[in-house]
Amino acid sequence: MVFFCLFRFKMDQVLAKESSRDEEVPIDAKEASDDEQNPIEVSKDNKLCVNEEKLNRSLEVILSPSVRTKEIYKALTFIRTKVVEDVDGVKLLHKLGGCKSLVKVLSNNNEDILNITISILGNLCNHLIMNEDFREEITKNKVAGRLVSILRKTAKTSIQKRLCRFIGNLAQSHSIAKDLHSAGVSLAIVHVLNTTEDSEVQHMAIRALRWLWEVDKHHNDMLRNGVVMAVSIHLTSKDDLVLKAVLRTLVKVTQHYSIYTAEQITGKGTGYSEIVSKIDMPVVPVLICNLSYDPRARIELCKAGAVEAIIKLLEEGKTNSYLITGLCQMCRESMVRASLRLSATGFNTLLSLLSNKKSKHFYPEILDAITQFNYDQASLMKMVRCGLINVLVEKLSEYAKVHCCGHSEAVAAEAMGPLSPQSPASWAASPSPPPLSPTNQLASSQDYSPRCSTPNSDSSSSPIPSIERPDNLESPVGLDGCILEVLSRLTYQGIPMRALANRTTVTTFLDYLTGLPYPRYRNNFVKATRALTAIVMCKHYWNTILDDESVLDIHRRLCRVQHEDCWECKRLQETGLGILREIGLTAQSGLGEGEITYRLMGISSSSRITAALTIPHVIRQPNLLYILLYTHNALKVVMETLSTRIDEAVPSLHSLFATLAINNPQQSIQMCNSCEIGRIRKEGNVLFTLDDGSTVSANKESLSHSCPVFEAMFRGGFKESLQSSVRLSDISADCLSHLTKVLHEYCSCALPKDLSVLLEMISVSDRFLLPDLTVKVLSVVRDNALSHATANQIYDWGLNIGQQFEVSANLSEDVVKYMFTGDMLPSQRVSAVSRILESDNKDRFLEDLRLLIKSGIVAYTKTHRFPNYKS
Numbered sequence: 001m002v003f004f005c006l007f008r009f010k011m012d013q014v015l016a017k018e019s020s021r022d023e024e025v026p027i028d029a030k031e032a033s034d035d036e037q038n039p040i041e042v043s044k045d046n047k048l049c050v051n052e053e054k055l056n057r058s059l060e061v062i063l064s065p066s067v068r069t070k071e072i073y074k075a076l077t078f079i080r081t082k083v084v085e086d087v088d089g090v091k092l093l094h095k096l097g098g099c100k101s102l103v104k105v106l107s108n109n110n111e112d113i114l115n116i117t118i119s120i121l122g123n124l125c126n127h128l129i130m131n132e133d134f135r136e137e138i139t140k141n142k143v144a145g146r147l148v149s150i151l152r153k154t155a156k157t158s159i160q161k162r163l164c165r166f167i168g169n170l171a172q173s174h175s176i177a178k179d180l181h182s183a184g185v186s187l188a189i190v191h192v193l194n195t196t197e198d199s200e201v202q203h204m205a206i207r208a209l210r211w212l213w214e215v216d217k218h219h220n221d222m223l224r225n226g227v228v229m230a231v232s233i234h235l236t237s238k239d240d241l242v243l244k245a246v247l248r249t250l251v252k253v254t255q256h257y258s259i260y261t262a263e264q265i266t267g268k269g270t271g272y273s274e275i276v277s278k279i280d281m282p283v284v285p286v287l288i289c290n291l292s293y294d295p296r297a298r299i300e301l302c303k304a305g306a307v308e309a310i311i312k313l314l315e316e317g318k319t320n321s322y323l324i325t326g327l328c329q330m331c332r333e334s335m336v337r338a339s340l341r342l343s344a345t346g347f348n349t350l351l352s353l354l355s356n357k358k359s360k361h362f363y364p365e366i367l368d369a370i371t372q373f374n375y376d377q378a379s380l381m382k383m384v385r386c387g388l389i390n391v392l393v394e395k396l397s398e399y400a401k402v403h404c405c406g407h408s409e410a411v412a413a414e415a416m417g418p419l420s421p422q423s424p425a426s427w428a429a430s431p432s433p434p435p436l437s438p439t440n441q442l443a444s445s446q447d448y449s450p451r452c453s454t455p456n457s458d459s460s461s462s463p464i465p466s467i468e469r470p471d472n473l474e475s476p477v478g479l480d481g482c483i484l485e486v487l488s489r490l491t492y493q494g495i496p497m498r499a500l501a502n503r504t505t506v507t508t509f510l511d512y513l514t515g516l517p518y519p520r521y522r523n524n525f526v527k528a529t530r531a532l533t534a535i536v537m538c539k540h541y542w543n544t545i546l547d548d549e550s551v552l553d554i555h556r557r558l559c560r561v562q563h564e565d566c567w568e569c570k571r572l573q574e575t576g577l578g579i580l581r582e583i584g585l586t587a588q589s590g591l592g593e594g595e596i597t598y599r600l601m602g603i604s605s606s607s608r609i610t611a612a613l614t615i616p617h618v619i620r621q622p623n624l625l626y627i628l629l630y631t632h633n634a635l636k637v638v639m640e641t642l643s644t645r646i647d648e649a650v651p652s653l654h655s656l657f658a659t660l661a662i663n664n665p666q667q668s669i670q671m672c673n674s675c676e677i678g679r680i681r682k683e684g685n686v687l688f689t690l691d692d693g694s695t696v697s698a699n700k701e702s703l704s705h706s707c708p709v710f711e712a713m714f715r716g717g718f719k720e721s722l723q724s725s726v727r728l729s730d731i732s733a734d735c736l737s738h739l740t741k742v743l744h745e746y747c748s749c750a751l752p753k754d755l756s757v758l759l760e761m762i763s764v765s766d767r768f769l770l771p772d773l774t775v776k777v778l779s780v781v782r783d784n785a786l787s788h789a790t791a792n793q794i795y796d797w798g799l800n801i802g803q804q805f806e807v808s809a810n811l812s813e814d815v816v817k818y819m820f821t822g823d824m825l826p827s828q829r830v831s832a833v834s835r836i837l838e839s840d841n842k843d844r845f846l847e848d849l850r851l852l853i854k855s856g857i858v859a860y861t862k863t864h865r866f867p868n869y870k871s
Contacts, residue, residue: 052092055083059101069110076105076116084123094128103141111156118150118162125169135173143170144179151188157198164189164204171211181218190230199239206231206242210249219256228253228264235267235274247283250275254290254297262296272297272304279309285322292329299335306330307339307346314349324353324362328369337372341379347386354391363395367482374489381495389490389499396483397508403480404515410563480512484527491534501541503548506532510557514572529575537582539591545583546595547607551614552648554579560651560826580617587618593628600632612637613648616656622861625659635853639846642837650820650830653849657820660856661863664821665814669783672749686714687725694733695725698740706743709768730767735760742773748780755785759797766805774807782814788828791815792835799841816848 058075061067079098083089093099102124105117128134138144147170151163167185171177186209193205209227213219222228231253234246254261265271275291278284288306291297301307307330310323327350330336340346353359353366370388373379380388490500499505509532516525536545536554545551558576561569586592596619599611612634619625629635638656641649684697703710713720720726728736734757741750752758758781765774786794798812819832836845 052096055079055089055092055098056096059096059098062105063101069113072105072108072113073116076113076120080116080120080123084120084127087127090124090127093124094131094134099124099128099134099137100141103137103143103146106143106146106150111154111159114150114154115156115159115162118159118166122162122166122169125166129169129172135176138170138173138176139179142179144176144183144185148180148183148185148188151185151192157196157201160192160196161198161201161204164192164201164208168204168208168211171208171214174215177212177215178218180212181215181221186212186218186222186227187225190225190227193230193234199237199242202234202237203239203241203245206234206245206249210245210252213249213252216256219258223258223260223264226264228261229267232265232267232271235271235278243278244281244283247278247281247287251283251287251290254287254294257290257294257297259296262291262294262300265291265297266300272300272306276301276304276306276309279306279313279323285320285326289322289326289329292326295333298330298333301330302333302336302339307336308343311340311343311346311349314353315345319353319356319358321362324359325365328362328365331369331372337376337379341376341382347379347383347388351383351386351388351391354395364479364482367392367395367479367486371482371485374486377493380490380493384490384497384499389487389497389505392483392487393499393505393508396480396487396512397504399480399483400508400511400515404512404517406515407563407566407568410566411568412565478524481524481527484524484531488527488531488534491531491538496538496540498541498544500535501538501544501548501550503550503553506536506545506548506550506553509535510553513575514557518568518571529579533579533582536579537586539586539589542586542592543595546599546611546614549610549614551580551583551617552610554583555617555651555655556648562825564825584618584620587614588621588624593624596628597632600628600634600637608637609641609645613641613645613652616652616659620659622857622864626857626861629853629857635850639850642833642846646834646837647830650833651826653853654820654826654829656853657817657856660853660860662817662821662852662856664823665817666783666786666822667779669779670748671780671784672747685724688736689725689727690731690733690736691729692733696733696736696740698736699744702744703740707768707770731764732757732760735764739764739768743770746773746776748776751777751780755781755790755793758785759794759801762808763801763805766807771807774805778808778811782811786815786818786822788819788822788824788832791819791832792839795836795845796839796841799844812844813848813852816845816852820849 055078058078061075062072079093079102083093083098099121102117102121105113106121108114108117124134147163147167151160151167154160154163167180167189171180189205189208189212193202193209196202196205209222209231213222213227228250231246231249234242237243237246250265254265265275267274275284275287279288288301288310291301307327310327313320313323314327331340340350350366350369354363359366370383373383487500490497509528512528513525513532516528518525535541536550554576558572558579561573563569587596596611596615599607602608615625615628615634616638619628638649638652684699686698686700686703688696688698690696700710700714704714705711712718713726715721734752734754738750738752738757739761752761758777761777762774762781765771765777781794795812795815798808798815802808802811819829819836822829824832836842839845
C-alpha cells in the first residue's frame with residue numbers, strides 16, 4: 001500500500017510538471033501566432049543524444065503484456081522527456097516504429113498511461129504531420145476512431161486537453177481530418193466544450209474545431225452539431241487565450257457563411273454585443289467584416305451598436321481596412337442606413353474617407369455604399385449638406401484625369417464598330433440594395449484580406465443553403481459608375497442644390513464626356529450625358545448656368561469639332577447640340593427670358609457679353625430671338641465682342657446663322673483634275689504684247705471663232721487683222737495664256753491654279769464679252785476656290801472689283817455667308833474672320849454681316865410662325 005502511494009505521488013508530480021511545460025501550448029503546422037509558439041524548441045547546449053538501444057527496449061516494454069504499469073509508465077516517461085524533445089530523437093522514434101507502438105498503447109485503460117501517451121503522440125504530430133508515412137500510419141491504425149472513442153468516455157480534464165490538442169494537430173492533415181469527421185469528432189468536442197469549465201480544455205477544443213472547419217464538405221455537419229454556437233458561447237471568457245481562439249475560429253467560420261451561421265453566433269443572446277465590445281482587438285474588425293456580408297448578421301451587428309463603434313474608431317483616425325469594408329457592406333441594410341442618418345457624425349466620417357488619400361483603395365466600396373442611399377431622400381439631403389456633391393465631383397475629376405484621355409487625331413467611323421456594346425462599368429440601380437456587395441480593387445490588394453482562401457477544400461452540394469463569397473469577384477460597378485449613379489439620383493430630387501450646377505461640376509462632366517473611351521463605356525457616357533442635361537436644364541440653376549458661362553463651355557467642349565472627318569468629334573457634337581436644345585426649353589421660358597433680359601439691360605459689361613453670346617446657342621423662338629437681338633441690343637454686343645472675344649463671338653454667330661437657316665452659297669461642282677485639253681494648242685499666228693513687255697502666242701482663227709471681241713479685231717477690218725503682233729493692255733500674261741486655252745475648248749483643268757489669276761479671269765472674260773465663261777469662272781471661284789484660307793482675298797476682290805460686274809455683285813455677300821455656314825473647323829472659321837477684321841474692309845464686313853442677319857431673321861420669323869421648339 002505504501003509502495004502504491006509513493007508510485008501514485010511520483011506520477012502526479014510528473015504529470016503536473018508536464019502540464020506546466022510549454023509543450024501544452026499548441027502549434028499549427030500551417031500558422032503560428034503570439035499565443036501558439038513551438039513548444040518543442042531546445043537550445044543547442046541542451047540537445048540530447050538518444051540511445052537507440054535504450055529506445056528499442058522502451059518500445060518493447062510498452063508493448064509487453066507482462067510488464068507492470070510502473071515499468072510502462074517509466075518507459076513512456078523516458079520517451080516523453082528524452083526522445084520527443086529532440087528532433088533527431090523524433091526521427092529515430094519514427095524510424096523504429098514508435099508511432100505504431102504508441103498507437104497500440106491507446107488501448108490501455110490506465111488513465112495515467114493514456115494521458116502521457118496522448119501527450120507523446122501530440123508532440124510527434126507537431127514534427128511529423130507533414131510526413132506522408134506518418135499520416136498513412138495514423139490512418140491505417142484508425143487513430144481517429146480511437147481518439148473519438150476516448151474523448152466520449154473520459155471525464156478527466158488533462159486527457160481531454162491533450163486529446164483536443166492532438167486532434168487539432170492531426171486535423172491539419174486534410175485526409176486525417178476527414179477521418180476524424182467520419183468518426184463524429186465535432187459532436188464529441190462540442191460536448192466537451194459545453195460541459196467543461198477548464199480554460200485550457202476550452203482553448204484546445206476551440207482550436208481543434210477551427211482546424212476541423214478546414215474540410216468544406218463537413219461544414220453543414222458541424223453547423224448541425226452546434227459547433228458555432230458552442231464556440232460563440234465562450235465570447236464571454238475571461239481567459240485571453242480562449243477568447244483569442246474563439247475570435248480566430250469565428251473568423252474562419254464566417255469566411256463561408258450559411259443561413260445558420262448568424263443565428264449560432266448569437267450564442268446565449270449576447271454574441272454580437274460581445275463581438276462589438278471587443279472591437280479594439282486586432283482580429284475583431286476582420287470578423288465584423290466577414291459578418292457584414294451576411295444579411296442577418298448585418299442586422300444583429302447594427303442592433304449591437306457596431307455602426308456607432310466603427311464610426312468612433314474611424315473618427316479617431318484608425319483607418320482599418322476591415323472596418324471600412326464592413327461599414328460599406330452594412331450599408332446594404334435599411335436599419336444600418338437609418339442608424340447612419342441618425343448619427344451626428346456618421347455621414348461626415350463616411351465622406352471624409354473619400355477625401356482621405358490613405359483610403360483611396362476603398363473608394364469603390366465607399367461609393368458603392370453611398371449608392372445604397374439613392375432612394376433615401378432624407379439621407380441624401382443630409383449627405384449633401386455634409387459636402388457630398390463636392391466630394392463626388394472631386395473624385396470624378398480625379399478619375400477623368402487618369403482614365404479619360406480623349407482622342408488626339410481623327411477617328412474613322414468604320415474603326416469604331418458597333419455603337420451600343422454593354423459597358424463593363426454599367427450598373428442599373430435597384431430600389432432595394434442587392435444581396436451581396438461586389439468587391440473591388442481591394443480584392444487584389446495585399447493589405448486587404450478579410451476572407452482567406454481555404455487550401456485543400458472540398459466542394460459538394462448540401463441540404464443547408466449557403467452562399468460562398470469568391471475571393472476575386474470583379475465588380476460590375478466602376479468608381480465612375482458609382483459617382484454617376486449618385487449624381488444622377490440627386491438630379492431627380494427636385495430640391496435645388498447649387499453645388500450641382502456650379503462651373504466646377506459642369507467642367508468635370510465635360511472632361512469626363514470628352515475623354516471617356518467610346519463605345520467601350522457607352523452606358524456611362526449616356527448616364528453622364530443625362531445627368532448633365534438634367535442639371536443644366538433645371539430652372540433652379542438657370543442663373544448659375546448663365547452667369548458661369550456653362551452654355552459656352554458646353555458648346556466649346558462638345559460642339560466644336562477638332563478634326564476633319566472625325567467620327568468621334570461628330571458624335572460629341574451631336575451630344576452637345578442635344579444638351580443645348582434641352583437648355584433652350586428653359587432659356588425660352590418666361591424665367592429664362594427674364595433673366596437674359598435683366599443681364600442685357602444691366603450695368604455689368606461681363607454679364608451683358610455672357611448673355612449675348614449665349615442667346616444664339618439656345619434661343620430659337622423667332623419673336624423672342626428678334627426682341628433679344630434688336631430690342632435689347634444683344635446682336636450689337638456680339639458684334640462688339642468680335643474684337644475682344646472672337647473665339648466665342650464667331651461660334652455664337654455661326655449658331656445664329658444655323659438657327660436662321662442661312663445656307664452656304666457653295667454648290668457641288670465637278671472639277672477636272674487632269675485631261676489633254678489643256679495641252680492642245682493650235683499653231684500661233686499672232687503675238688500679243690502686254691504692258692510689262694511679255695508676249696503670248698495665239699491662233700487668230702481660234703480666237704475669232706470663240707470670242708466676239710477677237711472676231712471684230714481680226715475680221716472687222718481693223719489694223720490688227722493685218723498685224724502679226726498686237727498690243728493688249730490691262731491683262732497679265734498668265735491670265736491671257738489660260739484664256740486662249742479655255743477659248744479653244746473649256747475645261748476646269750485648264751483654268752489657272754493661282755487665285756489672283758482666276759479672279760482676274762472673271763473681269764477679263766466680262767471685258768471680252770464672254771458671259772458664259774464669266775459665270776463658269778465665278779462658279780469655280782465661289783464653289784471650289786473659296787475656303788477659310790482664301791475668304792479674305794476673295795472678299796476684298798468682291799468689294800473692290802467684283803461689284804463692278806453684275807454677275808459678281810453678290811460675291812462678297814456669299815463670302816460672308818460661307819464664313820459662318822461653310823464646312824470648316826471652328827478654329828479655321830475664327831482665323832478666317834480674324835483676317836478680314838484685320839484688313840481695310842473691316843467696317844464693310846461688319847455691315848454686310850448685320851444686313852445678312854437682319855434679312856435672315858425677317859425670313860425666319862415669317863417661316864416659323866408655329867415652330868416645334870423642342871425638335
